[in-house]
Amino acid sequence: MIISASYRTDVPAFYSDWFLNRIAVGEVRFRNPFGGGTVSVSLRRADVGGIVFWTRNFAPLVDRLTPVTDRGWPFVVQFTVTGYPRLLEPSVIRAVDAAAQIALVARRFGPRAAVWRYDPILLSSATGAEWHRETFARLASLLRGHVDEAVLSFVEPYRKTRRNLDRLARDTGLEWRLPEADEKAELVHDLAGIAGDAGMALTLCTQPALAETVAGVAAPARCIDALRLGDVAGRPIATPTRGNRPGCLCAQSRDIGAYDTCPHGCVYCYAVADRSRAKAAHIRRDDGAAMLGER
Numbered sequence: 001m002i003i004s005a006s007y008r009t010d011v012p013a014f015y016s017d018w019f020l021n022r023i024a025v026g027e028v029r030f031r032n033p034f035g036g037g038t039v040s041v042s043l044r045r046a047d048v049g050g051i052v053f054w055t056r057n058f059a060p061l062v063d064r065l066t067p068v069t070d071r072g073w074p075f076v077v078q079f080t081v082t083g084y085p086r087l088l089e090p091s092v093i094r095a096v097d098a099a100a101q102i103a104l105v106a107r108r109f110g111p112r113a114a115v116w117r118y119d120p121i122l123l124s125s126a127t128g129a130e131w132h133r134e135t136f137a138r139l140a141s142l143l144r145g146h147v148d149e150a151v152l153s154f155v156e157p158y159r160k161t162r163r164n165l166d167r168l169a170r171d172t173g174l175e176w177r178l179p180e181a182d183e184k185a186e187l188v189h190d191l192a193g194i195a196g197d198a199g200m201a202l203t204l205c206t207q208p209a210l211a212e213t214v215a216g217v218a219a220p221a222r223c224i225d226a227l228r229l230g231d232v233a234g235r236p237i238a239t240p241t242r243g244n245r246p247g248c249l250c251a252q253s254r255d256i257g258a259y260d261t262c263p264h265g266c267v268y269c270y271a272v273a274d275r276s277r278a279k280a281a282h283i284r285r286d287d288g289a290a291m292l293g294e295r
Contacts, residue, residue: 002229009257050233052224059093081143089263099146119153123155124174150201152188185210185267206244224252226238263282
């Protein structure tokens with residue numbers, strides 16, 4: 001089984017102690033956010049095929065990975081670096097520091113161990129299309145030689161996302177919008193060219209309609225990528241494709257995180273309804289608990 005840690009929260013940044021404790025125990029639990037109930041997942045050596053970390057700050061975990069590497073588990077870091085203004089991302093680390101962390105991961109664990117996520121793209125009065133072209137080019141320059149793939153998507157108007165963006169608009173006057181299909185395609189073409197010049201392939205995270213429009217320019221992403229994990233491991237990782245939503249090409253995995261637990265405060269985030277609730281969850285965390293959110 002591939003372990004996803006976690007697209008519901010930033011485990012490396014905020015819950016490293018908890019994660020390492022669960023490895024030592026050999027089991028982790030998570031609450032099914034869709035059907036209810038608690039799911040138990042084995043973290044015994046023989047039961048884990050690899051790990052995909054999702055993060056904006058790998059520093060709390062990068063020097064503590066011996067329990068992972070000693071068990072022979074390959075891992076890939078899906079590292080989000082967007083360079084948005086503090087208005088949208090109030091507490092993430094600086095882009096230059098994130099790029100340095102990605103470079104460190106590549107040096108220590110190989111050139112396939114990290115993937116850059118420029119994700120999601122939000123078009124607003126503070127971050128227009130030209131802003132994205134310039135910012136993406138600057139970040140691609142920082143990451144040249146350290147990653148071979150840049151993953152992007154456009155903001156999806158999930159209920160949490162729309163509510164938080166609308167609240168920010170009321171409070172600050174920020175204007176945000178969902179781009180039309182042709183504007184998305186034009187921007188993807190431009191960003192793909194920038195990525196290619198930096199030695200990266202551009203891929204799209206679960207954007208099936210857009211992927212058809214820009215076929216040959218940007219391929220669908222496989223964020224839980226068994227092939228990439230196999231390249232890191234030096235051996236095949238056999239697991240079926242089982243996406244989370246239409247158009248998703250991810251390999252089958254178990255995500256061990258919990259919604260409403262990441263205190264980064266990114267306004268466009270689909271995983272947090274209210275930052276104050278997420279901050280409170282982080283403060284009252286129990287690093288010895290079987291699952292995130294338990295007290």
